[in-house]
Amino acid sequence: MRTTLLILIALLFLTSVSFAQNDIAERLEAKKVNKYVLFSLNLDNPKKLNYEVDSRDGNSSAKLLKDLLTVVGDGGETFNVLFEYLNPMKYSVTISETATDDSIYESATQFIESVTSFANLLQGIQEATSLASNEAAKTAEKAKAPKKEPKVAFYTDEDYKALYAPDLLEWFLFYSIEDNAKCIDNATDFLKALNETDNHLYGAKTEAKGVPVTEKRESTLFYEDVGSIVHGLLTPSTMDELKAGQSQLQTTQDRLKDRNKKAIEALGKVKPALQALVWKSGPSDAEKALMKLLEDLAKSGSEDAKKALGELQNVSKSGSDCKTFEIYTDAAVTRFINSANIILARRKKLISDIDSLLTEVKKVIDRDAEKDSYLVGQVEVVPNKIKEVTITVKQRELKFDEEKLEILVTEKEGALGKIRVREHSALIPEFTGGVLYTNLSFPKFGTEDVDGKTVVAEAKEEERQVAISGMLNLIFDLPVRSLVYPLLQLGVSTSEERPSLFAGLGLRFIRPVPFSLSGGAIWKWTRELDKLKVGDAIDGTAALEDDLTINFNRKPTFYLGIQTSF
Secondary structure, three states: OHHHHHHHHHHHHHHHOOOOOOHHHHHHOOEEOOOEEEEEEOOOOOOOEEEEEOOOOOOOOOEEEOOOEEEEEOOOOEEEEEEEOOOOOOEEEEEEEEEEEOHHHHHHHHHHHHHHHHHHHHOOOOOOOOOOOOOOOOOOOOOOOOOOOOOOOOOOHHHHHHHOOOHHHHHHHHHOOHHHHOOEOOOHHHHHHHHHHHHHHHOOOEOOOOOEOOOOOOOHHHHHHHHHHHHHHHOOOOHHHHHHHHHHHHHHHHHHHHHHHHHHHHHHHHHHHHHOOOEOOOOOOOHHHHHHHHHHHHHOOOHHHHHHHHHHHHHHHHOOOOHHHHHHHHHHHHHHHHHHHHHHHHHHHHHHHHHHHHHHHHHHHHOEEOOOEEEEEEEEOOOOEEEEEEEEEEEEEEEEEOOOOEEEEEEEEEEEEEEEEEEOOOEEEEEEEEEEEEEEEEEEOOEEEEOOEEEEOOOEEEEEEEEEEEEEEEEEOOOOOOOEEEEEEEEEEOOOOOOEEEEEEEEEEOOOOOEEEEEEEEEEEEEEOOOOOOOOEOOOHHHHHHHOEEEEEEEEEEEEEEEOOO
16 A cells, blocks of 8 residues: 555656646735836836836836736735836826636635535435536626727818918909909908918918018918927926926917917908908909919819809900909908818817827826826726736827828837736635545445344444545745745545545645645544444345444544645
């Protein structure tokens, strides 16, 4: 028997080499978190993260996060996930989590089922009821699809050219011709509305009479402010610098909004002023030039120009008068209003984009934490659950495209870090099978023939030196990391013929090969005669079986146990 035991132990050791470290090893080696886990980009490899738990001493104490960081915390408590300052315009940092049942705590359930089966056995139930474990269906929460922001179609190539088309300049040039100027009685308010709108949108300098003297271009002042904001967003390299620049950025953004508001108000006056013009009738020396201009405009695809050209051609057949200039004025101003609306739509989008960026900055500042870091999220430690927390860092590129006049934000993959969060416990349950070496013996009654009668024979002792049993290990979590941990062991053997209960102490090794050694006391229940006694005549074996009862033997024996296949 001694040789058999040694062979069994050797086989178990060899088999265990193929088993990877299990949840228990991960749980025992996990870091205890009370306040926070702080992440930072690794200086040598920006696609990797460093981490520190509950303390911060700089890069010298930060550890490289290789694959996964497992932490444990008190159930029901919350800890913070912090990130060392990164400019939010250069990096985006997001956090997500999922939760599953912790398999470790299923060990206790398995052991309770074994004890229940054991109790049923002692009550005379020949076979314990197998209870099917019905797991509740877990429905993964579907992430809500992000709402798509409506896209603003800024302009086509032709529209873009139209933004700088000299509609207003040409109109002013034709208006400056004496015969054309005489066609309008009350041009003052109209000229003022055009000049005001033109200044807000294009920033054109004018003479006292409102005649432009510079080439028409959309105002650079608005876009200089946009570029200034983008530059200001990218500059801060510390949280303090980000805070210091926030106020100035907001001031510039308020100025943009004010400029756009005034441009909208000015444009709103143009159409009423056009409709209020009082036209005279009279000859126009500029008819041919106007006809040529409208023909050119019509060729560019403008529906307004085509319509105006048709009307102008009809007028010219009946004679030249101020009607020609009136039709042209309506077409030119309508085209100007359309171009202005395109500009305002683009500015509105830019202002909205900047608002979003400034909101991101404010969120980072509002989550300011100690020593130039900020809060990324909070994680609750849920009893009996495992949380998988993912920290995603993406590199961002923010720039103002001065040709397309839009803010471009692009992202590319950066670093990824994962935290596994489990509940902390002083005792960690582990239920698994194991081999016991014992000196147990059980009486086995039988029958024999004496003088032609069937009588109860003297019981024979049946030894049971090696047994396989389910064991519940309660492993003590030490305050320091170790290769071996003490454990408390409980177990039952639910064999119908040889039920037993045992309890002991042991050691749980986690490396290089995971296994446990244990020893303790074992108590047995034996099948003994109730009313019959040795030598009594009986009808047969069935009568003997009916008389046997299960009795608890208070005197313990001892066992040695080994577990390896975790």
